[in-house]
């Protein structure tokens with residue numbers, strides 16, 4: 001079945017100049033052949049929507065060497081030749097996805113979105129819920145290591161302490177199992193905390209007992225409200241409620257081609273309650289023009 005999927009994908013991918021960025025004295029023991037690189041690039045684009053340009057080839061080779069050794073393959077090309085074997089495919093696809101995804105994220109990344117959430121979106125949504133103790137649902141749909149989801153949790157929890165009356169739940173989803181594992185542990189190194197406001201640092205993070213580790217953990221009160229699961233934005237159906245209040249889909253659409261971006265945005269919007277908001281990354285503001293029923297509130301903020 002995996003082989004059939006591969007053929008279907010190969011037919012769908014336009015050919016490109018795959019040789020760019022490859023050293024002239026290519027050594028097949030160390031480097032992927034053009035054909036093998038293309039096999040992986042087509043597999044990844046077909047499964048996850050991410051384009052692997054030739055410039056990523058050296059990075060891919062570098063990251064795969066360890067795997068090739070661990071599985072006792074002769075070299076990278078031998079690994080790719082065996083990739084579609086039934087007993088390897090699922091595990092290796094998961095591994096390849098972890099290797100090729102760009103997981104850069106931060107607490108309070110693009111902070112205007114959190115100000116908008118606090119000052120505009122939540123007050124407006126609470127009105128439309130029309131009752132006290134509304135139960136808000138917020139979805140971080142390319143959550144990476146969870147910093148976006150926990151930033152949302154900090155802001156919402158802070159609002160409930162300062163006069164707003166609501167409950168909330170946060171869902172984080174991502175394709176990469178490696179980042180989801182980190183998100184679930186909610187343990188981070190201290191150096192990523194710079195963007196977190198001082199009062200939130202004290203309130204929402206616990207220091208590890210062993211100070212030399214330089215680690216902190218998000219407090220259980222926020223972890224209880226925040227759940228993570230693996231989900232591919234390329235899937236035709238998302239196993240998520242259809243009355244979500246706010247969806248964050250930031251800094252992932254840029255990796256997809258235009259038709260895929262449109263499909264993903266349309267699918268995400270079908271999970272929003274009327275009046276719900278979709279927030280995209282600041283480099284993604286042009287992605288969603290002309291989607292029926294989607295109104296642009298600010299350059300990167302949309303409402304259904």
Ligand SMILES: C[S@@+](CC[C@H](N)C(=O)[O-])C[C@H]1O[C@@H](n2cnc3c(N)ncnc32)[C@H](O)[C@@H]1O
Pocket residue numbers: 047048049050101102103104105106109141142143144145148173174175176179231232233234249250251252255281
């Ligand atoms: C650059 S990070 C952005 C993280 C966060 N949204 C932010 O803005 O800080 C992009 C994330 O999208 C995830 N991703 C890429 N393709 C995906 C797909 N098809 N479905 C779900 N997640 C995907 C990657 O694994 C990665 O963690």
